[in-house]
Amino acid sequence: MIARVGQIWANATPQVRRPFYIGLAVAAVLAVLVGLGVANTETFLALPSTFEGVAASQAIWGLKPSNLLMVLPLGAFLVVLARSFIGLKAFGLFTPMLIALAFLQIGPVLGPVVLCSSVLAGMIVTPTLLKLRMTRVGFLGVLISLIVLVLVGLQQALDTQLQVDAFPVIVCALCVERWWKQWGKDGAKPAAKMALNTFVLALMIEFVMVSDFAMALIEWSPLLMPATTGIAIAILGRYRGLRLSEIGRFAPIWLERRRRAKALAAEALVLPEGVEEDRRKGLPDTRRVPEPVPEPLPEPFPEPLIPPLRLPRRAAYRKPQLAPLHQSHGMVLAAMAGRQRALRGIWVIGSAEELKRRGSPLPAAAPDSEPRARPRLAASGGRAVADWADERAPTRNAWVIRGVEDI
Amino acid sequence: MFRFVNRWLGLDEDALTGGEVLGINMRNALIQKYNPRHAIERARDKVAAKRALEAAGISCTGTVAVLEDHQQVADFKPSRDMPDAWAIKPARGSQGDGILLAVRREGNTWYKGSGAPLPEDMVMHHIQKVVDGGFSGDSAAEDAALIEPLIIADPALSRIVPEGLPDLRVISLHHTPLMAMVRLPTIESDGKANLHQRAIGAGIDMETGKITRAVVKGTPITHHPDTGVNLIGFEIPGWKRVLELASKCGPAVGLGYCGADIVLDVNDGPLVIEVNAHPGIEIQNICQAGLKSRIAATGEDFR
Incomplete structure (x- = not known):
């Protein structure tokens, strides 16, 4: 298995290797940062009323609400990485980043629960809403009121201190809308995959945002975070190589070419008729040739659906009957x-x-581009x-x- | 240092080491470099693109009428102005949304390919909806309805498909056609030449115009599943003309990197239906060849 991977690796072109290295590096850095962020999380399941009036992000991660703005560039940076290096497709450009921010405001477990339930409610109701044939504004308006309804219900059921403000509501409504558009365009499965991508990406961004690294940068100087991420995005945003997902997508091109080359090589090894062994190199091959097993005849190819062209039998020649025309014709x-x-x-x-x-x-009508009927x-x-x-x-x-x- | 970073970012590559497959990042960079904003807008609008193509002397599909506002719609009378078989298209529609086809006429009623009748008021309603922007996404408030005579495919091509109109997609950079495929509808794709809906994509050899490879959703095939015709080696009729049209399309609309959609009409031969400013890169999987090496061969430096 390992030898096989090694062999594939040895045959890989630089075009494949480079994105792979970069993808691995990005994944490693992300894993470390997410690990740091998870380790930094004080509590996973606490309800906001136990925080005694302190904002959820500060109680859980020590991230002041005023610093929430500071981590936004980091989220943008991660979105850029996920899109142009890995090729993760998510709803909208920066929706995952906004969802991550909403998670930070609500809590590591409560956030996904609240968001998922309201988005799910929206998804269930949307087909009925679409039947009402509203404009886009009307549709979004109804969706927002519905999501608020669900959120308030959750607030009553879970905890009255649960911080759900305008921001998560808008994010939810946008998510639902994007989901329906995608469903209409590509069908259910790609849309669901995209929703899952968005969710995973948002979770990752959430934990990277609260990792020690990010906290240290923010505490050092408020200017440091936007400046660093800005420069990093400016450098990495120019990436033009293959995305990690494209290696899998275009693998058939490389693989099939190799397979064909192998088949050609094998064909070249077939001995001409009458020659029993290949003595061109090394010792004669004395292995016993196994009795050829008669191969089952290949299935006849299914008859083509088009009936074979049948030429009509030529009719016997008959002299045309000529009738004289009338004089006034x-x-x-x-x-x-x-x-x-x-x-x-x-x-x-x-x-x-x-x-x-x-x-x-x-x-004769020239092949022209003129209209055939006069407008x-x-x-x-x-x-x-x-x-x-x-x-x-x-x-x-x-x-x-x-x-x-x-x- | 800069050289090193640029090499890893794929910015500083030559034809030999740069690999052969064109990724979406590089495609976007090419579009940004060669396709100006106004040209993309023109390509997106079928009517504007058609005008530009016709001005450059490229044979396009015919036009019956263009209805741009409600005044013109009010003056329009299908029973008087429409031919027997036609297609109504929204000028800014995407992915075949809002395209209505009629194949024959009896009195003042037309019939779709499926046999469903289209009375005059239904046709008018559809035109009305197109002009209202009902098929043009949410950005456009109004749209133009483009009415064209129905295209009947070259019999050589139409006998290898069960129904629908096969179309050719040629990707070109400036004046050079780079790669081509033909999209063949199947019964499963409902007569639509859309690869996502399980139509067949068949790669064409650029020099001979012969099909080298056919693919349905990633699986290679040799015969059309519905008609049983052997596809490999099938020669596209009028291939030279197709290449000529494709090489003129991009410059005519103002696009450097573009994909031309071409159909083969029974009477007029190859005709351009549309020019795409963001052609997809799936064609590489269908032709089993990389676009990037072909682009590099035209002298492009990818900077």
Whole structure:
């Protein structure tokens, strides 16, 4: 197993190796920071009323509410990492960061519980809301009142000191909306995966935000955190290599090419007919050749659904019956006028006079981009259409003549 | 130091060591570099893109009418102005939303491909909804309805698919077509040429125009599952013309890196239906080849 991984690694191109190294490094750093953040958590399950009026973030992690703003750039930095290095797809650009902030305000376990329950309630009610055919504003408005309803209910049930303010409500409503859009676009499974990604990313950001590293930076100087993360994002945000998820996505390209090369190599080893062993290198191969097991015949390929083309049997030749035309027939008149060319192609004849006059077959329609029916409106700004209208001679009535009967 | 960082960020790569697969990060960088904002806006609006393409002498699908506001909609009368078979498209729709097709007409009633009747007032209602911006996302308040005659696919192509219109996607950088595939509808994809809905994607050899590889949702196949026709080696008719059109599309709209959607009409041959400013990179998996090495071969330095 390990040897196999080593072999794959030896065959990997720099294009694959580099994102892999970077991804590993990012994952390691994140794991350390999340571990620090978890270790920094004083209590997981305490209800806010036990904190004696102190904000949840300060009681649990020692993060002053006024410093909540300070950790935002760190969240943005993590979102950038997750998107352009790992390729995690989440709802919105910075929604995970906002969710993480909401978690910090409510608590490490209570936060996810409160948020998930209200988002879930929103998801359940949304199909009914959509049937009412509201505008987007109306829809979001109803959603916000519903989420507030759920949150207030939770506040009554769990703890009256639970800090749910305007911020988590908006985040919840946005989440529900994004979820429904994604569902409509890609179907349930990708949408659920995306929701899960968002949730995991938010949890990770939450714990990185309260790790010792972040706290130390904030305490050192309030300017340090935004400046560091700003510079880091400016450097790493230019990453143009493959994302970690794309290695898996495009692996078939590399793998199948190798498989094909291997198959070609194996084919080259097949000995020509009449030669029993390969003596080109080393000692003759004296291994016993196992009796060839007769392979079951391959299943016949299913008949194609299209019936094979059956040519009609040629009918016996019959002499055409020629009936003389009447003297006053249009064709006869025209022929007598002696100016009529033989009927060929498509003719446009507006009146009896035109039939007598020598007309010319319509020029073959060039593959053009002109409309095939004349637009009757001053559409698309008017000018182009007006030009068309001028160029085209008005055709009165077009008769397509294919045979004598048509005349 | 800068060189080192840049190399690890994938900013400083040459054609030999830079790898061959184009990732989404690099694609976004290319779009940012070569596709100006106004050109992307133009490509997104089907009517504006069509005007730009026609001005450059590129053969596009025909136009019956463009309805841009309610005044024009009020003057429009389907029974008088519409041909027997047509397609109504929102100018700024995405992913085929709001496209209505009629294949035949009896009196003042048209019929969809599925056989469902479309009376005149239903057609008018659809046009009304398109112009109201009902299919254009939530950003656009109003949209234009583009009415085109229905395209009938080249019989060579239409006999390998059970229903629907196959279309070609050619990705090009400036004047150079880089990679191409044809999307073949299946019964499972409901006649839509959308790879997500299990249509077949088939990679085309750029020089010969022959299909080299066909894929449904990541599994390679050799024959069309519904018609049983062998796809490998099938030659796209009029391939030279397709390449010619594709190489002109991007510059005509103002895009450097773009994907042209081309259909093969039974009468007029290859016609451009749409130009995409953000073409996807899944085509690499279908053609089993990397776009980045081909871009590098055009002399691009990826800076």
